[in-house]
Amino acid sequence: MVITVKLFAHFRHGRFKEAEKAFPEGVDCLHVIHSLDFTARDMGIVMVNGLHAALDRTLQDRDTLALFPLVGGG
Amino acid sequence: MDRILRVNLTDLTTRTEETPAAWAGLGGRALTSTLVAKEVPPACHPLGPNNKLVFAPGLLSGTSASNSGRLSCGAKSPLTGGIKESNVGGTAAQMFARLGIKALVIEGLPKGDAWYGLRVTKDGVAIQEERELIGRNNFAVLEAIEGRLGKKAGVICIGTAGEMRVTAANISVRDPSGKLRSHGRGGLGAVMGSKRIKFITIEDEGAPGIQLADPEKFKAASRVFTKALMDHPVSGTGLPTYGTNVLVNILHEAGGLPTRNFTSGRFDGHDAICGETMHDTIVARGGKPRHGCHAGCVIQCSQVYNDAGGNYLTSGFEYETIWGLGANCTITDLDDIATADSLMDDLGIDSIETAVAFGVAMEAGILPWGDGKEVLRILREEVGRGTALGRVIASGAGAVGRTYGITRVPVVKNQGIPAYDPRSVKGIGITYATSTMGADHTAGYTIATNILNVGGQVDPLRKDGQVELSRNLQIATAAIDSTGMCIFIAFPALDVPECLPALIDMINARFGAELTGDDVAALGKTVLKTERAFNMAAGMTPVHDRLPEFFRTDPVAPHDAVWDFTDEEVDAFWNF
Numbered sequence A: 001m002v003i004t005v006k007l008f009a010h011f012r013h014g015r016f017k018e019a020e021k022a023f024p025e026g027v028d029c030l031h032v033i034h035s036l037d038f039t040a041r042d043m044g045i046v047m048v049n050g051l052h053a054a055l056d057r058t059l060q061d062r063d064t065l066a067l068f069p070l071v072g073g074g
Numbered sequence B: 001m002d003r004i005l006r007v008n009l010t011d012l013t014t015r016t017e018e019t020p021a022a023w024a025g026l027g028g029r030a031l032t033s034t035l036v037a038k039e040v041p042p043a044c045h046p047l048g049p050n051n052k053l054v055f056a057p058g059l060l061s062g063t064s065a066s067n068s069g070r071l072s073c074g075a076k077s078p079l080t081g082g083i084k085e086s087n088v089g090g091t092a093a094q095m096f097a098r099l100g101i102k103a104l105v106i107e108g109l110p111k112g113d114a115w116y117g118l119r120v121t122k123d124g125v126a127i128q129e130e131r132e133l134i135g136r137n138n139f140a141v142l143e144a145i146e147g148r149l150g151k152k153a154g155v156i157c158i159g160t161a162g163e164m165r166v167t168a169a170n171i172s173v174r175d176p177s178g179k180l181r182s183h184g185r186g187g188l189g190a191v192m193g194s195k196r197i198k199f200i201t202i203e204d205e206g207a208p209g210i211q212l213a214d215p216e217k218f219k220a221a222s223r224v225f226t227k228a229l230m231d232h233p234v235s236g237t238g239l240p241t242y243g244t245n246v247l248v249n250i251l252h253e254a255g256g257l258p259t260r261n262f263t264s265g266r267f268d269g270h271d272a273i274c275g276e277t278m279h280d281t282i283v284a285r286g287g288k289p290r291h292g293c294h295a296g297c298v299i300q301c302s303q304v305y306n307d308a309g310g311n312y313l314t315s316g317f318e319y320e321t322i323w324g325l326g327a328n329c330t331i332t333d334l335d336d337i338a339t340a341d342s343l344m345d346d347l348g349i350d351s352i353e354t355a356v357a358f359g360v361a362m363e364a365g366i367l368p369w370g371d372g373k374e375v376l377r378i379l380r381e382e383v384g385r386g387t388a389l390g391r392v393i394a395s396g397a398g399a400v401g402r403t404y405g406i407t408r409v410p411v412v413k414n415q416g417i418p419a420y421d422p423r424s425v426k427g428i429g430i431t432y433a434t435s436t437m438g439a440d441h442t443a444g445y446t447i448a449t450n451i452l453n454v455g456g457q458v459d460p461l462r463k464d465g466q467v468e469l470s471r472n473l474q475i476a477t478a479a480i481d482s483t484g485m486c487i488f489i490a491f492p493a494l495d496v497p498e499c500l501p502a503l504i505d506m507i508n509a510r511f512g513a514e515l516t517g518d519d520v521a522a523l524g525k526t527v528l529k530t531e532r533a534f535n536m537a538a539g540m541t542p543v544h545d546r547l548p549e550f551f552r553t554d555p556v557a558p559h560d561a562v563w564d565f566t567d568e569e570v571d572a573f574w575n576f
Helices: A029-035 B028-039 B092-098 B138-149 B160-164 B188-194 B215-231 B233-242 B244-254 B275-284 B319-325 B334-347 B351-363 B372-383 B388-393 B397-404 B426-434 B466-483 B487-495 B499-511 B517-537 B567-574
Strands: A002-007 A018-022 A045-048 A064-068 B003-008 B013-018 B053-057 B071-076 B083-088 B101-107 B115-121 B124-130 B154-157 B171-174 B180-183 B197-202 B288-291 B302-306 B312-315
Touching (some): B028 B071, B028 B101, B053 B092, B092 B197, B138 B180, B171 B188, B215 B499, B244 B319, B275 B288, B275 B334, B319 B334, B351 B397, B466 B487, B466 B517
Antiparallel strands (some): A002 A018, A045 A064, B154 B197
16 A cells, blocks of 8 residues: 655655655554654654554555654744 | 832833832733733723833843743733733843843823833933934844944834834844844734833843842752753754744644635645745755844744845744745745745734734735735835835734725734634634633643643544643743743643753742742732733623634634534633
């Protein structure tokens, strides 16, 4: 299945801004995170299709997964 | 004992008072709101002789505590008709504190047409008639005063918008770089203009300085506090690197980035204006990605943004301004937005209120969507020259909506709603609705917990837990706004257990007090209730604690979210 992965802030360094990636059916967010050489501890905000998601959330074909480090503003 | 300086413009006199015992433990917002509530008749005209303009440094301002250099300004707001406190960085708070000035209170109205400057020194405050700088904007005023008094002098001033008494007029405060920061919200610049005060200068030569009750205890607590700020990923790494504008992409992704006057929660042009693009642009042009608004700031969330030729264009260029002219007005040229930011600073108008006003103006057809160049023309030629259109826009979003018959006007208590859509980030909607300040994200920044996973997680799209979240944050914020601390200390305070106790230890070591966490929470509650009582006496009712109707009727993409709180649910905010 194909997942659109979006990276933000310093997660982009040496990686990419947005990419479509193929994964086996039934993988979860953490699988994708590990495939990009991140750890769970690196994650600030994880969203699937614009909704906050747990790391063990199972992904569906054509989902958009957005990964942010812990950042903020205001 | 710190003093209170009073300036009476009606008879052109000044006097110095001892601080009343009841106010000794107050600073910043707690002091400005207590003083305004006690001395300003709630039903008075905000631009008339009975309003008072109050400046107060925070309880820890002037000490070596990190991020403690915020100055509060309070009055009855001509924008909201309620009480207002707006706080700012710059150099003035620390200078007031070192001079032993608890508050500066400006009262009355001059009888004639003359304008005045106030000169604050160790000997008190003097009133001086001013002719040269009337009709000039902020950057020219800062430069002229630097020529008169040197680089060390603190400056608090208004631009031509404040002279015109328009309700988006702000008050500027000189920052350590010689540029400015703003008491942005609520039209306080119009109050200063009504009193015909163009500027206040501060010289701290011979100042007595701060006497700490327990220097050793203060030093130890200060070390723990600073470490908490540096260790937290948001205040220690995120804010210094990308600044507040990192939020463009986060809110876009979450569907909470108000776009095209609040008709969508996502903006196709987000990449052009986002924090990541801005960071790379700043670095490529030789600007500064890190910059502090006051000495002693360890977070450094601000920046210096250069133009394409590598020359200074603006600083203090924040997410809310970039959102407001970017997504909300669909402008994708970051240089146009930066130029507008500089113009708004120079004229002395709030960059949130003005940007929200432009969104309503675009909906009204006054100018095309996304036309950054026309925004710049209107700022220069209409607002700058005080034309009728310029004054309508510089009176804020509510004024534009009323003048042009628009119903989608994002305001609460007539103050423009900032950069987070309350339909898809519901906690901030409770803050907008209930804040005594009108729509103000900083009053109870639920984005931390709704979106950023700081201080836990409360689902932004569900109603559960939002009222309690906003209440707790508004109480804490009212207390933090009284200490002189930057609101961004809330990020570590929500997550690092040692942070808040260290803050309280510093206050105790400064004053020889024995405050507990409960005392500080009680202070926050008292501030909110004092402000609420003023607003009610000024004619507000629970009906003023409501979001505009369109949030209930118009779903916002991508989550098709609507504002669905009942009136009773919103009013439960005040059950404390």
